[in-house]
Amino acid sequence: MLSIWKRELQGYFFTPVGYVFMGVFLTLSSVIFFLTIMQSRSSDLLSFIGTMSYLWMLLCPVLTMRLLAEEKQKRTDQLLLTSPVSLPGIVLGKYLAAVTVMALTVLLTGLFVLIVAIYGQVYSGELVVGYLGFLLQGCAFIAMDLFISGCTSNQVTAVVAAFGANFVLWMLDLIQSAINIDWVNGLLSFFSLYERSEPFLMGQFSFASVGYDISFAAAFILLTIHQMDARRYRGA
Amino acid sequence: MIELKGVTKRYGTVEAIRDISFTAPKGQIVGLLGQNGAGKTTTLNILTGYMPPTAGQVLVDGMDMLTHARDCKRAIGYLPEKPPLYDEMTVHSYLRFVCELKEVDRKTIPAHVDEVMTICGLQEVAQRLIGHLSKGYRQRVGVAQALCGDPPVLVLDEPTVGLDPRQVVEIRALIKSLGQNHTIIFSSHLLSEIQQLCQRVIILHRGKLIREASMDALTNAGDALMLQASIKGRQQELLPALRSLPCVRRVKPLKQSVPGITEVSIECERNTSPDAQTAIFRLLCAMDAPIMQLRIEHDTLEDAFLRATASE
Incomplete structure (x- = not known):
């Protein structure tokens, strides 16, 4: 698993993918920083984080698109699957590599926090909770997009499908407001990753949301493993 | 060393191979011969644990591939039809990665990579990106990859297809020299190649095994x-x-x-x-x-x- 993680991590920076992800993420987040913090002369980092979390929807597919789809396209999965590495090891190694790049990028947004700390007031408690929710949300998105990458053998399909799925997840909130059936609303809000992150953005630590994000990610990782195993049996 | 027992593989309703049984004894070069679509690649994919069979059993050194996958896979080096190469890596870092996958002891990896590169004649391209290599070199990196971890069994799927005549001769010489201390199973649709290299021949036709014999018995048929x-x-x-x-x-x-x-x-x-x-x-x-x-x-x-x- 460790060797897979290392190779994928190097892969992100041997190819433009890692730089594109980091570059676009940081550019967009500095625009958001300008709009939410600088222009309104506020030190409300939670609303900055809340707006940044929409970037996951847009950018996580970039991180995940090649992870499994490319292996199948280039038939390099033949190396992995005939090596003494287990299927969960392969999937987890790849997942953690994507999470590492994401976490590194988030770490760099610490610069924005530093700026606010110099010119204003930072409440460390709510900042930690905000970032925790932000990271967990990213982990959940990456897990779902990894699953989608595992379903196809083409990177373009993977990225478009993942973007679509993320978009639907985001729209759950909108769909909710358009439907007036209670149980449907309950169901939709249960699955909404954005609604789940609301407590964090108010500076509250929520066990329910942490649990939800982690189980959301775990479920998709398990699905990915299962899906790849089934594919081996089918021989497709 | 390697034993297939009644192996059948179905892709949906299509039966790719049916009831294939054979043994590859230790230290022999076994050739898998058949026309295109005869089921050679499917057989090798099952043999190496890439995909499980629909029915039947694969035994490596007496261990079942399904229940002892890890030990079985460690004993086999596989060069698929298309070498599984990462274009964005250098030859050296790629082989390092394969060694790590094959659980080679961390301390011996640098020496092992050097050894494998020498055997396959890759020293001069060690720091080149795999994506920039010619087809012959890519094939050699593929063979090197199969040698990583020094597995006792090598499985090579059409190792000489698409190479120029000189490269074909080189790869064949390499297989022959490796055959001295490895069990090798390789597939080909070239009869002359099998005749040159193998001690045993297995002929597949439309997914079925129709002949298994030593090369001598096969070519000296009749009285x-x-x-x-x-x-x-x-x-x-x-x-x-x-x-x-x-x-x-x-x-x-x-x-x-x-x-x-x-x-x-x-x-x-x-x-x-x-x-x-x-x-x-x-x-x-x-x-x-x-x-x-x-x-x-x-x-x-x-x-x-x-x-x-x-x-x-």
């Missing part, structure tokens, strides 16, 4: 000994004389290319006393008809293959 001779002398005198020998069954004159030299193909009994060659030599000596050339005509693998596939 007839076929000889071809060039003799100085006149055909009218030589043919009746040869036909009069008790060990000779049939004599067929061949096209004459040099005036005064008769070319014939002689079908003799095997295991006569004196043997057919001696009898012919004595006869021709007595006739004062010098033998310019006499050789045993081996049944080619091609004949054997055509015979095997025609009877299906």
Whole structure:
């Protein structure tokens, strides 16, 4: 698993993918920083984080698109699957590599926090909770997009499908407001990753949301493993 | 070393291979022969644990591939039809990665990578990106990758396809030298290649195993000994004389290319006393008809293959 993680991590920076992800993420987040913090002369980092979390929807597919789809396209999965590495090891190694790049990028947004700390007031408690929710949300998105990458053998399909799925997840909130059936609303809000992150953005630590994000990610990782195993049996 | 027992693979409703059983004994080079679509790649993919069979069993050193996947996979190095290479890596870092995957002891990895690169002649491209290499080099990196971790069994799927003639010769020489201390299973649709390299041949046809035999048994089928001779002398005198020998069954004159030299193909009994060659030599000596050339005509693998596939 460790060797897979290392190779994928190097892969992100041997190819433009890692730089594109980091570059676009940081550019967009500095625009958001300008709009939410600088222009309104506020030190409300939670609303900055809340707006940044929409970037996951847009950018996580970039991180995940090649992870499994490319292996199948280039038939390099033949190396992995005939090596003494287990299927969960392969999937987890790849997942953690994507999470590492994401976490590194988030770490760099610490610069924005530093700026606010110099010119204003930072409440460390709510900042930690905000970032925790932000990271967990990213982990959940990456897990779902990894699953989608595992379903196809083409990177373009993977990225478009993942973007679509993320978009639907985001729209759950909108769909909710358009439907007036209670149980449907309950169901939709249960699955909404954005609604789940609301407590964090108010500076509250929520066990329910942490649990939800982690189980959301775990479920998709398990699905990915299962899906790849089934594919081996089918021989497709 | 490797044993397949009644292996069947279905892709949906299509049956790719049916009830294939064979053994690859330790230290032999086994050739898997068949036309395109005969099921060679499917067989190898199952053999290496890339995909499980629909029915049947794969045993590596007596261990079942399904239950002891990790140990089985460690014992096999696999070069698939398309070498599984990451274009964005250098040859050196790629081989390092494969060594890590194959659980080579961390301390010995640098030395091992060097050794594998030397065997495959990759030293001069060690720091090049795999994506920039020519096809021949890519194939060699593929072979090197299979050698990582020093597995006792090598499985090579059409290792010489698409290479230029010189590279083909090189890869064949490499396989031959590796065959001295590895069990090798390799597939090919080139009869001459199998004939050159293998000790055992397995012929697949439309997903079924139709012949498994040692190369000698396959190419020396039947009890007839076929000889071809060039003799100085006149055909009218030589043919009746040869036909009069008790060990000779049939004599067929061949096209004459040099005036005064008769070319014939002689079908003799095997295991006569004196043997057919001696009898012919004595006869021709007595006739004062010098033998310019006499050789045993081996049944080619091609004949054997055509015979095997025609009877299906």
